[in-house]
Amino acid sequence: MPRPGTRAFQRFPAVSVEPRSLQAFALATASVAVALAVRWVLGLFDPSTPPFAAFLVAIVVTSILAGSAAGVFAAAAGLLTSVLMIAPQVPSAFGWGGIFQFIATSGLIIWIADEYRRLLRNVQQKEITLARQQELMEAENSVLAMIAEDRPLVETMRGIAETIERYLDHQVLASVLLLDAKEKKLRHCAAPRLPKAYNEAIDGLDIGPAVGSCGTAAYRGEPVYVSDIQTDPLWKDFRSLADEHGLRACWSTPFKTPSGTVLGTFAVYHRQPHAPQSSEIEIVNLLTKIAVLAVERNNTNEQRELLLRELVHRVKNSMAVVRSVASTSLRPHVDREHYRDFEKRLTALGEVQSLLTKASWAGVDLKTLLDQLAIQPFTGTSDRFRVKGPPVTLPAAITLPFAMAIHELCTNALKYGALKSSDGIVTVEWGFRGTGSQANFCLTWTERGGPTVRPPQTTGFGSLMIEKALAHALGGTAQWKYQPEGLICEILLPKSAFAEVDPEV
Incomplete structure (x- = not known):
């Protein structure tokens, strides 16, 4: 208004x-x-x-x-x-x-x-x-959205550099350098309009008390404003490089963590000698704060990924130890078929851990889970499986029991059901039924084309796992229909156990 x-x-x-x-x-x-x-x-x-x-x-x-x-x-x-x-x-x-x-x-x-x-x-x-100011706020919000979306750091820093260039009517050229704390060097990160040759020349720049604007700013931990490169002593070793690319002024501001650790520098170049105005300094200071958020978010993500990889490595090592102990302790006392099933379950557990790690434990897509745990390990081709359903993300808390249930169904189909026959087909369908508190997730496993099915005389391990580890533990139910033409297993789970997905019939 x-x-x-x-x-x-x-x-x-x-x-x-x-x-x-x-x-x-x-x-x-x-x-x-x-x-x-x-x-x-x-x-x-x-x-x-x-x-x-x-x-x-x-x-x-x-x-x-x-x-x-x-x-x-x-x-x-x-x-x-x-x-x-x-x-x-x-x-x-x-x-x-x-x-x-x-x-x-x-x-x-x-x-x-x-x-x-x-x-x-x-x-x-x-x-x-x-x-x-409105344009600046919109640009800042756009960069913050990129940070929140975990976009690549280079892309985010490019957005920050383009923000100051647009705000000053493209009369400046911006550059972001990141500090390699171990080697005490500045590495190129983003510079949308600076010449490529210039960026390559300053990539790996040592920091020091008289190393241009950026190297000096990173060394001092404070802004360095050079209004005329041709006369300033800080640029004596880089004057010809700047002159070759038509750069006459450079202001560099380090961006630092709250504890004072320098993460990099934000530089603004001019084609003519120019001293910074207070409004320009204020904008640069604001953008450096956003740059700190971007770098710290990126470092946090890298540390998290490192920890997750280490966790997966240790889990796999633990499973290898379990497999080794089991091989020594159980193999002599258990028949070969049961022991082979045990090893396959351990392999399935490891595969689920890998899928969760790749998704940062945020959940796994159901179709991806079926492909990795059912289609590829048991048939190697999608011709034997027909899957149909809306996009559903399995939360981390239920991914493991759900995956083991799928594994047990596949094992049963391979031994006694549709996958035992070369013409057998397994159809997996899922969706949401009902609304509000009555909404349920339903997965139906249907086998056709295998040997004639007869109801079992006793409850097997797979059935117990599906009932107790998956259905009962999550407040759901599991039903088996042993029809002569093939097994049908229907699993019902409350919608509240899943990530938010619009109900579909």
Whole structure:
């Protein structure tokens, strides 16, 4: 919503003529000429028409459009012209009183017009500033969104550099360098408009007390403003490089952690010698704070990934130890088929751990889980499986029991069901049923084309796992239908156990 008063000023003409320029005085001359022509025509019909009215209008137009100097010129030219060309028609209007009244009125008009111009300039400047601040805020929000989305650090830093370049109307070239704390060197990260050769030349720059703007800023841990590269001693070793690429000024601001550790530098280059203004310094300081957020978020993600990889490595080592102990302790006492099933379960557990790690333990896509734990290990091709259902993410808490249930169903199908026959097909369908608190997730496992199915005499390990480890533990149910043409297993789980997905029938 516009501020009160601004819309009224927008109705007036914008200031478009530079004051005290040839154009300003040409406008004053043209205005006086038009006023003279108007007064001359009116005088033909009525010689007693006031002589100064048309010239006062010319002074108003000139003062508003071209400034007070041009207004004074128009007033003087109007007075001189009227005395020379109109006074013979109405000599009574050119007494000292009439001339004084014209001069006083002209002065008042010029003063009011000048105040209007000043007020209009202020309003226009404030509106420009507000518009630029709005653009800056939108750009900052865009960069913060990139950080929140865990976009690559280089992409985020490029967004930060482009923000300052847009805000300063592309009159600057921005650069972001990251500090290699071990080697004490600055590494290139982002510089959208700097020449590639220049970026390559400063990549790996040592930091020190007199190493250009960036190397010095990183060494001191404080901003370094060089307004003229050609004369500043900090650039003595890099002057020719900067001159080769047309760079004449460089301000560099280090961005640091709250504890004071330098993470990198944010540099702003100019093509001409230029000292920073307070508003420019303020914007750069703000962007460096955003750069700190981006680097720290990236470091946190890298540390998390390192820990997850280490966790997976240790889990796999633990499983290898379990397999080794089991091989030594159980193999002599367990028949080969049961022991092979045990090893396959351990392998499935390891595969699930890998899938969760790749997803940062945020959950696993159900189709991906089926492909990795059912289709690839048991058939190697999707021809034996038909899967259908909406996108569903299994939360980490239920991924492991769900995966083991799928593994047990596959094992049973391979031994006794559809996968035992070369023509057998397994159909897996899932979706959400019901609404509100009655909404449930339903997965149906249907086998066709295998040997004739007969109900088992006892409950096997797989059935127990599906019932206890998956269905009962999560408040759901599992039902088996042993039809002659094939097994049907239906698993129902409450929707609350899943990530938020719109219910589908």
